[in-house]
Amino acid sequence: MKKVVVLGGGIAGAEAAIALRKEGFQVKLVSDRDSLFVYPISIWIPTGEKSPEDVQIPLKNIADAHGFEVEIDKVVSISGKEFYYETEKKGKQTDFDYMVIALGQTKLKHKGIENTLSVCGSPKEIIEIKNRLENLINQGSGKIAFGFGGNPKAPEAVRGGPVFEVMFNIHNHLKKLGVRDKFEITFFAPMPKPGARLGEKALKMMDMMFKNMNIKKITGKKIKEFTPSSVILEDDSIIEADLIVFTPAGDGHPVIKNSDLPQTETGFLKIEDTCQVKGFENIYAIGDSASIEGPDWRAKQGHLAEVMARATAHNIAIKEGLKTGKPEGYKEHINIMCLMDTGNGGALAYRSDKKAMLVPMPIVGHLMKKAWGVYYKLYKLGKIPRLI
Numbered sequence: 001m002k003k004v005v006v007l008g009g010g011i012a013g014a015e016a017a018i019a020l021r022k023e024g025f026q027v028k029l030v031s032d033r034d035s036l037f038v039y040p041i042s043i044w045i046p047t048g049e050k051s052p053e054d055v056q057i058p059l060k061n062i063a064d065a066h067g068f069e070v071e072i073d074k075v076v077s078i079s080g081k082e083f084y085y086e087t088e089k090k091g092k093q094t095d096f097d098y099m100v101i102a103l104g105q106t107k108l109k110h111k112g113i114e115n116t117l118s119v120c121g122s123p124k125e126i127i128e129i130k131n132r133l134e135n136l137i138n139q140g141s142g143k144i145a146f147g148f149g150g151n152p153k154a155p156e157a158v159r160g161g162p163v164f165e166v167m168f169n170i171h172n173h174l175k176k177l178g179v180r181d182k183f184e185i186t187f188f189a190p191m192p193k194p195g196a197r198l199g200e201k202a203l204k205m206m207d208m209m210f211k212n213m214n215i216k217k218i219t220g221k222k223i224k225e226f227t228p229s230s231v232i233l234e235d236d237s238i239i240e241a242d243l244i245v246f247t248p249a250g251d252g253h254p255v256i257k258n259s260d261l262p263q264t265e266t267g268f269l270k271i272e273d274t275c276q277v278k279g280f281e282n283i284y285a286i287g288d289s290a291s292i293e294g295p296d297w298r299a300k301q302g303h304l305a306e307v308m309a310r311a312t313a314h315n316i317a318i319k320e321g322l323k324t325g326k327p328e329g330y331k332e333h334i335n336i337m338c339l340m341d342t343g344n345g346g347a348l349a350y351r352s353d354k355k356a357m358l359v360p361m362p363i364v365g366h367l368m369k370k371a372w373g374v375y376y377k378l379y380k381l382g383k384i385p386r387l388i
């Protein structure tokens with residue numbers, strides 16, 4: 001049986017390990033975390049609707065359900081030419097036939113970034129947002145600034161959706177507690193039209209939501225620096241804040257940047273439509289680690305990471321003669337599909353070459369996202385088949 005090693009145990013890596021097992025490979029997954037962190041439902045941690053445990057699935061349980069091996073270890077280097085990966089505990093590893101890289105991405109570093117907390121960071125960081133918010137609520141008032149940054153070299157790595165979700169959720173949480181009027185909420189972003197990839201209509205709708213929720217918006221000004229109590233913008237104007245929730249745009253993973261594999265200026269791996277790393281027959285890259293080629297509104301998303309994972313398993317199986325058929329590509333599946341939660345409802349954001357829409361879904365949107373979280377866990381634990 002051919003051996004495949006999957007590096008990274010996030011949304012892409014876990015799905016790849018499951019799909020590769022289904023194709024009949026011997027699979028080992030290496031992850032520095034012992035759980036799969038389900039980012040899309042972690043947006044409810046700051047308001048206490050979900051606990052950190054609720055949004056994590058132990059990788060061992062996924063592995064036991066699907067029959068692959070898990071090793072908790074940190075990958076420290078990869079070589080394409082010498083075909084090895086190296087980990088902190090075990091050193092150089094060469095005993096595999098295929099390598100699937102699913103290490104995710106890191107974030108650009110802004111001056112004073114240590115004064116901010118991101119909704120897209122480690123589980124620890126999102127718990128810290130919850131604690132800081134609770135402190136402010138106990139104090140009785142406060143100023144909260146929410147924002148996300150851009151990366152002109154990799155626009156697909158900009159992650160705005162979850163920032164909007166956490167901001168709308170916190171607005172509604174404060175409203176429920178009857179203290180919203182004691183809080184000043186400001187949204188900031190360096191691009192003139194944040195969220196523009198969802199289309200003009202969506203932008204208008206978002207503007208309306210900002211107005212209705214009394215959220216101040218400052219956009220189109222580059223971020224100069226963060227201090228413990230403010231955001232300083234390029235024109236030296238200042239946003240005062242007791243809590244700064246900021247998500248920088250994505251940057252390439254250091255292990256990839258230091259490797260001999262083909263990568264973009266930002267450090268994302270260059271791949272073929274089949275997810276094979278360009279020029280390397282037996283190495284594939286999926287999810288946020290890979291450079292996504294396509295329309296200018298494209299975005300790195302969990303559902304695309306899973307499409308890439310399944311396409312990779314299918315394509316390796318064809319290469320190995322385990323099945324016949326055409327190789328599958330990821331590009332035809334590029335779209336933006338996201339149920340943007342607001343805490344009391346949601347909106348379905350969808351973008352393809354033909355359509356751009358944001359459909360309001362009061363109440364039901366929130367329940368649908370919750371239901372997706374339940375489905376995702378059950379599927380990953382092998383308790384129900386994949387539905388979507």
Ligand SMILES: Cc1cc2nc3c(=O)[nH]c(=O)nc-3n(C[C@H](O)[C@H](O)[C@H](O)COP(=O)(O)OP(=O)(O)OC[C@H]3O[C@@H](n4cnc5c(N)ncnc54)[C@H](O)[C@@H]3O)c2cc1C
Nearest residue numbers: 008009010011012032039075104120162287288301302303
């Ligand atoms: C808050 C939030 C909400 C989101 N909401 C949505 C949504 O509603 N819909 C949607 O489609 N997408 C959403 N996304 C995007 C989606 O979560 C990502 O695109 C997806 O997680 C990418 O999967 P990945 O496996 O490539 O990366 P990750 O999920 O980041 O996984 C990378 C994995 O690699 C591991 N790793 C990293 N470095 C090492 C190392 N050196 N050695 C070993 N292991 C390592 C990490 O521990 C992690 O387990 C959201 C993202 C965030 C942050």
